[in-house]
Amino acid sequence: MKYHFGRKQGGFVKVVKNKAYFKRFQVKFRRRREGKTDFFARKRLVIQEKNKYNTPKYRMIVRFTNKDIICQIAYARIEGDIIICAAYSHELPRYGVKVGLTNYAAAYCTGLLLARRLLQKLKLDDIYEGQKEVDGEQFNVEDVDEKPGAFRCYLDVGLVRTTTGARVFGAMKGAADGGLDIPHRLMKNPCLKHMFSPFASIGSYFMVNVKGFVKVVKNKAYFKRFQVKFRRRREGKTDFFARKRLVIQEKNKYNTPKYRMIVRFTNKDIICQIAYARIEGDIIICAAYSHELPRYGVKVGLTNYAAAYCTGLLLARRLLQKLKLDDIYEGQKEVDGEQFNVEDVDEKPGAFRCYLDVGLVRTTTGARVFGAMKGAADGGLDIPHSTKRFPGYDSENGEFSAEVHRNHIFGQHVANYMRSLQDEDEDAFKKQFSQFIKNKITADNLEAMYKKCHAAIRADPSPKAKKDKKDVKVKRWNRAKISIKQRKDRVKQKKVAYLKQLEAEDDE
Structure with a gap:
């Protein structure tokens, strides 16, 4: 069965206002909001x-x-x-x-x-x-x-x-x-x-011979019937049109959770999570982050396509290890960029199925969000997808080049840019790729670095144990409350002091 990322086919993708729009969004004046x-x-x-x-x-x-x-x-x-x-x-x-x-x-x-x-x-x-x-x-x-x-x-x-x-x-x-x-x-x-x-x-x-006096606005009936949007819609954080279709489970599956693979990007990190929805909120059952990749040998370029693939692979192997399915579903060990869909093993638990949740990211061809999905699919998760949004797909001819996709997975597009920039402008290369130079990473050994990372992730995907925090003495900024006994003693002391003062005045 083929799956497409168009809105009509699966409802996974919806083109919405982007992050720049919401960062620059300015709240209207109060009387404009009230109409x-x-x-x-x-x-x-x-x-x-x-x-x-x-x-x-x-x-x-x-x-x-x-x-x-x-x-x-x-x-x-x-x-x-x-x-x-x-x-x-x-x-x-x-x-x-x-x-x-x-x-x-x-x-x-x-x-x-x-x-x-x-x-x-x-x-x-x-x-x-x-x-x-x-x-x-x-x-x-x-x-x-x-x-x-x-x-x-x-x-x-x-x-x-x-x-x-x-x-x-x-x-x-x-x-x-x-x-x-x-x-x-x-x-x-x-x-x-x-x-x-x-x-x-x-x-x-x-x-009136003055331009701009007339404006057709929504009438009183509109504002009387107006229904406030959900908070996260008002904040521009959630696309509820897509979320509804990702969360609602088929009726014949009763209370079986519908799992989502959530992929989000920040300036310095990639977040991948497996979650399902409940009334009280989403329940996260597993998570992986690109800031964990230095453990596996990738110390630079933690937000590119290759890092997204590694993070998705780490998430998949970690989840399957947690569910004790890592030996049954090993995924695609030889990364070739071709489409891979995991199949159920007879007389064994079925493959773990989840659906890609892209959030508000533009789902363009070659977007990093699909790199994370490809990593999770190669890691052994059953995620419905097609090749139409992977790097290397030509929409005009309808052909997919697995070689181009493989080069992106192993960071060869970055390596090619490193070579061209080094030839054109040495100073710009040293400035832009200073961390690569510091860690002795060149365009030639970039593929080997990612291969080692994939192998290391498969060997041990478990999260790093957190160290116990040392006992921290909390500093009080307000006065500590006194007990009832101390309060009564304080009242007695005040009475005694007051009586002594009266006696002293009488003696005088």
């Missing part, structure tokens, strides 16, 4: 031109609730927005509008109220009276000579859809007719009835 603020638009509304120095950039903020319209004039500071004036549609009953407080006409009235209130506060209401005769035409206030300039602000629509005829533009039109200088334009002449009746046909077409 309350469009920071793309806010940035353009808040940033002031450089030649205006510390002059505030004012915004006309318009927001709608189920029963109210909120209009505010504000400017941004580091500590938060500063509101200098506000008007609400629930104030309109004072002016005779007692119903329909959220329609287009009410929005116009609220914008007009905001404008006149602000200009009165700034003592500009007599200078800039705005458009008294409401005709629906576009009106832009102009500066008066030898007087303070018109108050300029920019429309902040928030997350509202800026569709044609939206109420937010009614509030803006009211503020513009009230005497505020708000950059805008009118695409078509609005119907006059629309200014005074929410039931008339929509004839006004407003558009």
